Amino acid sequence: MSVIRKDLEACIGCGNCAKICPMDVMRLDVEHGKSVIAYVSQCMTCGQCWLNCPTGSIAIQSETATFGLNAGR
Amino acid sequence: MGAMAAGVAVGSGASAQAKESSSDGAASAASSVGDAGRAATADPDNPTADPNGYVPDCTTDVTYIPQCGEYPTPKEEAPDQTEYSCDVLVVGGGLAGLNAAFAAAQDGKSVILLDKSTPGYSGLSAWPSCTAYYDPDRDADRETWDKSMRLSCFNFANLNWEDVWCDESLATYNRLKEWGWVEEHPRGVDTEYYVDGNMFHDDLRGYFTAYADHDRHKVFMKVLNDNGVTVLDHTMLIDIVQNTDGACVGGVALAYRSSTVLSITAKAVILCTGNGVIKPMGYPVGADTFDGIWIGYQHGLPITGVEFEDFHMTTSYAPSNALMHNSWQYVEQIWRTGGTVTLEKLIKRAGVQERTSSYVDGFDYSKNDNTLMDGKEEGTSCSAAYAAGDTSDPRSGKWTSPNPKGHVYGAAVGMNVHTASGIWCGIDDTVGQTSIPGLYVAGDGTNGCYVGGPNYGCQRGSTSNFVSLQGYRAGQAASSYADGVAEAQMPSDVVSQIGEYALAPLSVTRGYSPSWAREALHAIMAPGWMTIAKSEDVLNAGLAQVLALKDLVHGKLVAQNGHDLRLAHEVEHQILAMELKLRAGLERKESRGFHYRTDYPFCDDNYLFYIIQTKPEREDDAPVIGHVSLPDRWVGDLSEPHEVRYPLFDTPEEYATYAPKEDGKPSSASDASKTVDAVSSK
Ligand SMILES: Cc1cc2nc3c(=O)[nH]c(=O)nc-3n(C[C@H](O)[C@H](O)[C@H](O)COP(=O)(O)OP(=O)(O)OC[C@H]3O[C@@H](n4cnc5c(N)ncnc54)[C@H](O)[C@@H]3O)c2cc1C
Ligand code: SF4
Ligand code: SF4
Numbered sequence: 001m002s003v004i005r006k007d008l009e010a011c012i013g014c015g016n017c018a019k020i021c022p023m024d025v026m027r028l029d030v031e032h033g034k035s036v037i038a039y040v041s042q043c044m045t046c047g048q049c050w051l052n053c054p055t056g057s058i059a060i061q062s063e064t065a066t067f068g069l070n071a072g073r
Numbered sequence: 074m075g076a077m078a079a080g081v082a083v084g085s086g087a088s089a090q091a092k093e094s095s096s097d098g099a100a101s102a103a104s105s106v107g108d109a110g111r112a113a114t115a116d117p118d119n120p121t122a123d124p125n126g127y128v129p130d131c132t133t134d135v136t137y138i139p140q141c142g143e144y145p146t147p148k149e150e151a152p153d154q155t156e157y158s159c160d161v162l163v164v165g166g167g168l169a170g171l172n173a174a175f176a177a178a179q180d181g182k183s184v185i186l187l188d189k190s191t192p193g194y195s196g197l198s199a200w201p202s203c204t205a206y207y208d209p210d211r212d213a214d215r216e217t218w219d220k221s222m223r224l225s226c227f228n229f230a231n232l233n234w235e236d237v238w239c240d241e242s243l244a245t246y247n248r249l250k251e252w253g254w255v256e257e258h259p260r261g262v263d264t265e266y267y268v269d270g271n272m273f274h275d276d277l278r279g280y281f282t283a284y285a286d287h288d289r290h291k292v293f294m295k296v297l298n299d300n301g302v303t304v305l306d307h308t309m310l311i312d313i314v315q316n317t318d319g320a321c322v323g324g325v326a327l328a329y330r331s332s333t334v335l336s337i338t339a340k341a342v343i344l345c346t347g348n349g350v351i352k353p354m355g356y357p358v359g360a361d362t363f364d365g366i367w368i369g370y371q372h373g374l375p376i377t378g379v380e381f382e383d384f385h386m387t388t389s390y391a392p393s394n395a396l397m398h399n400s401w402q403y404v405e406q407i408w409r410t411g412g413t414v415t416l417e418k419l420i421k422r423a424g425v426q427e428r429t430s431s432y433v434d435g436f437d438y439s440k441n442d443n444t445l446m447d448g449k450e451e452g453t454s455c456s457a458a459y460a461a462g463d464t465s466d467p468r469s470g471k472w473t474s475p476n477p478k479g480h481v482y483g484a485a486v487g488m489n490v491h492t493a494s495g496i497w498c499g500i501d502d503t504v505g506q507t508s509i510p511g512l513y514v515a516g517d518g519t520n521g522c523y524v525g526g527p528n529y530g531c532q533r534g535s536t537s538n539f540v541s542l543q544g545y546r547a548g549q550a551a552s553s554y555a556d557g558v559a560e561a562q563m564p565s566d567v568v569s570q571i572g573e574y575a576l577a578p579l580s581v582t583r584g585y586s587p588s589w590a591r592e593a594l595h596a597i598m599a600p601g602w603m604t605i606a607k608s609e610d611v612l613n614a615g616l617a618q619v620l621a622l623k624d625l626v627h628g629k630l631v632a633q634n635g636h637d638l639r640l641a642h643e644v645e646h647q648i649l650a651m652e653l654k655l656r657a658g659l660e661r662k663e664s665r666g667f668h669y670r671t672d673y674p675f676c677d678d679n680y681l682f683y684i685i686q687t688k689p690e691r692e693d694d695a696p697v698i699g700h701v702s703l704p705d706r707w708v709g710d711l712s713e714p715h716e717v718r719y720p721l722f723d724t725p726e727e728y729a730t731y732a733p734k735e736d737g738k739p740s741s742a743s744d745a746s747k748t749v750d751a752v753s754s755k
Contacts, residue, residue: 023190036144044393047403051404069595072600
């Protein structure tokens with residue numbers, strides 16, 4: 001599970017997501033005025049970018065990509 | 074603000090945003106599949122676009138080429154300023170770092186604060202949902218309080234720090250409240266935004282936007298800005314610098330996005346780098362990767378508390394989704410909690426930890442659904458004040474909206490239990506002063522002080538308050554130390570050495586990807602036999618594997634960009650932390666708190682010491698292991714019977730042997746874990 005792009009058109013390049021993301025997944029392309037989901041393998045699905053995105057450009061995907069390995073299940 | 078990234082103030086856009094539909098959290102993964110048949114060229118000097126305008130990103134590892142029509146990862150501008158100097162350097166902008174910076178700034182010091190991300194959003198401090206304080210007018214007298222701490226913390230809690238907490242937690246709470254960190258607004262479940270507690274159904278973002286004015290995450294940057302603290306965000310401290318007298322006189326950091334080395338001269342340094350994790354499996358530990366432990370260890374400081382594994386849970390059906398059961402907690406208000414846990418209450422809770430029994434005997438699949446926590450459940454989530462029935466006590470507890478309960482453990486693989494682990498400052502320390510002049514440590518996972526014992530004892534919600542208090546005291550102490558120091562100067566050879574070390578992974582051409590090394594470490598450490606129910610054989614096997622990984626990748630992690638540069642250093646830190654964890658686990662041949670050894674399943678009073686590990690003189694030798702005996706007051710009356718000293722009967726074997734008959738004492742250890750009511754650790 002991870003952050004996902006819902007609508008790149010909607011992105012206004014405000015930079016919130018790139019500033020907030022603790023895992024350095026999100027970057028800001030100043031030239032094009034768009035954020036970039038740059039290093040998605042680091043995403044911990046905290047949702048902070050999504051909550052703070054003013055335009056709904058990004059989302060959290062609901063599909064399970066892989067099951068993570070934890071203590072047991 | 075040299076390294077500040079471009080962009081508007083965090084959250085300002087969100088507050089201006091109208092409510093959106095409730096379903097926008099869920100986008101289809103199917104849409105992320107890249108277009109087939111793209112023909113773009115990846116010549117670094119001359120990248121060309123394919124017919125869809127897709128330009129391959131030549132600056133990064135190919136595995137990172139963004140999909141779905143994203144623009145290439147942009148090149149980040151290097152900051153204009155690379156040399157700084159200040160009175161006090163604070164590393165980490167969680168609650169500990171925030172309070173440390175505030176205290177020093179209030180004392181008139183020039184303060185620089187570094188964070189790997191942005192204060193308020195990184196580390197654990199973005200996530201607490203309740204906070205506690207000791208109320209001298211309502212809570213038990215201090216002697217009873219001591220006893221309660223001792224018994225709930227397996228006679229292992231640091232009662233000197235506990236004294237300080239009792240004295241100062243109310244003032245700390247008031248400071249947090251004054252800052253706007255403890256705002257009041259309706260619970261999600263009492264609003265139109267709540268559907269069923271599932272983040273994909275609820276309109277979490279709508280709620281967050283509606284109450285954006287109360288968002289506590291914004292408070293961190295506001296307090297820092299209001300107090301004139303210079304914040305260098307997206308900057309990772311690589312190492313501290315000692316002068317020829319051994320005093321700490323600053324640090325070398327990495328503005329990793331642009332791979333730029335920064336030097337910060339300071340009269341005093343406070344490490345508040347949080348706890349650590351290899352990879353968060355549903356428990357959002359953010360950028361914490363044991364950096365403080367690594368730095369302390371390299372400088373000869375003792376590391377403690379690493380055998381006590383964190384207890385947090387995740388959902389089995391969405392184990393890597395941190396928001397699944399932390400959703401409402403993140404957006405709702407902070408609740409006040411606390412109060413005295415009585416002896417009677419403690420004993421009623423006695424029983425095998427749920428994580429032990431579920432792991433050892435199998436998981437309860439009847440709970441394998443969206444089991445909702447109703448927010449008022451009994452057990453440790455519940456505020457003691459509420460449980461005591463005093464409705465006038467404002468510490469009403471952790472009543473967040475119902476949402477899915479995590480029911481499998483190991484959500485923060487490798488993380489140590491709150492406040493036990495980190496750099497050990499000594500029995501009498503109550504300011505976070507290390508043995509290196511000018512170096513202070515505060516907060517969860519950085520100052521290994523054991524205020525919550527080996528199991529985060531009986532005080533729900535005290536961590537956020539305690540780390541704030543500890544940071545504040547370290548800030549004050551560092552500030553008065555700085556008063557007595559002439560201008561600090563960093564030896565230039567040391568600074569350039571660290572600078573070279575910081576950038577070294579960029580020059581490694583043959584080696585290993587830090588992402589791969591992290592996955593390999595995670596695979597070694599994640600299973601419950603490494604963390605929940607351990608034994609000599611398995612710990613030795615784990616140690617052999619971690620050392621094999623270390624041998625293979627140490628100094629050979631490759632970075633092709635700034636992102637990987639940060640990751641390469643983090644992975645080195647994680648590997649060291651796991652080595653220390655396994656060695657401490659082997660050394661503690663008993664069970665206590667969140668350290669359960671199936672081959673030594675009882676609390677053993679011969680182990681009433683903290684294990685400390687220090688760096689050996691020769692790099693290839695094993696860490697030097699030492700023991701710190703605990704003062705009499707902390708360990709209680711040794712002549713009392715075992716079951717009186719340890720009424721929590723934590724392990725199946727303790728329960729089978731010592732639980733009173735009338736409690737329905739089971740006849741065997743394995744029966745015990747099946748028959749005893751689960752004790753929720755959350
Ligand atoms: C999901 C969750 C729920 C919780 N619930 C509660 C609760 O209800 N009540 C409660 O009291 N406590 C709770 N806690 C625990 C509490 O939040 C933490 O113990 C506390 O916030 C830790 O604060 P800290 O400042 O010590 O560390 P952190 O908040 O982790 O801060 C460390 C900071 O250091 C930065 N950093 C790390 N390394 C470096 C480096 N090398 N250079 C620069 N910066 C660096 C990180 O980016 C981070 O911002 C919860 C924690 C989580 C994750
Ligand atoms: S969900 Fe969290 S970790 Fe993932 S990109 Fe967004 S802010 Fe970063
Ligand atoms: S927060 Fe949203 S609008 Fe702002 S840069 Fe990120 S994706 Fe674009």
